Amino acid sequence: MRPASEQLLQRISDRLKGMADPMRLRILHTLQDGEKCVNEILTEVGGSQANVSKHLGVLKRTGLVECRREGVSIYYRIEDPAVFAICRTVCDSLERHVSNEMQEIEAGRAEMMVGAS
Amino acid sequence: MRPASEQLLQRISDRLKGMADPMRLRILHTLQDGEKCVNEILTEVGGSQANVSKHLGVLKRTGLVECRREGVSIYYRIEDPAVFAICRTVCDSLERHVSNEMQEIEAGRAEMMVGAS
DNA sequence: AGCAAGTATAACCACTCGGTAATATACGAC
DNA sequence: GTCGTATATTACCGAGTGGTTATACTTGCT
Incomplete structure (x- = not known):
């Protein structure tokens, strides 16, 4: 490297x-x-x-x-229009991040439901 | 927009x-x-x-x-590996910027040479 | 020259940042 | 438990940042 x-x-x-x-x-x-x-x-x-x-x-x-x-x-x-490429990359990354959070919340909820009587 | x-x-x-x-x-x-x-x-x-x-x-x-x-x-x-994409984009942009500077310096030098006796 | 419009700069304030030194915390070994 | 190692956190400092208000600069117009 x-x-x-x-x-x-x-x-x-x-x-x-x-x-x-x-x-x-x-x-x-x-x-x-x-x-x-x-x-x-x-x-x-x-x-x-x-x-x-x-x-x-x-x-x-x-x-x-x-x-x-x-x-x-x-x-x-x-x-330099590279600015926009950078913003787009960050936005994509944020979107992925947010959707991951959503999935984890979903998973957490599902687990709670299993635990619930 | x-x-x-x-x-x-x-x-x-x-x-x-x-x-x-x-x-x-x-x-x-x-x-x-x-x-x-x-x-x-x-x-x-x-x-x-x-x-x-x-x-x-x-x-x-x-x-x-x-x-x-x-x-x-x-x-x-x-x-999130998007970090590296961002860095690469910035680097590319910097390279272009630097090469533009070089060209301007070259152009400026050429002009000076013309002006010189 | 003087005036008005568009823009930049200066002075100032509260706040954050990057760094350091010292201290605290978490864990494994004994 | 104590000790040592690995890491985080605190308290502090100087420098920079983002904001405001007021002031200066530059240009076009008359």
């Missing part, structure tokens, strides 16, 4: 950390259908202007989004 | 946060080839016992690993 260099691990965890926030996930999600300026993002995801701007800064620093200026507006767009 | 419920976003970000740390990635990586007890993990990933134990706690709370007791030892194992 490869030793998985410290640098690589650091970069992976940075990127994951960049995504690991509900507000930022909302922003990424709303950018899924094309670039949008801050105002549009703001009305779609809610929250204060300063807060959204800060989260956009985090996303930009992390390399998850890019932006360009057009007049007085600044348009943000997804820099 | 689906509104992507607040709960789901919270769970996704929790899971990402659970992975978003170099030490935890190292632990997950070392568990890739089967379950290991804390001592084994400890010697493979380094760091203090308390620290590794705490990170293992985080991984367990997040639902990324499971554990079982065998005598005095406690064996941990990956609960």
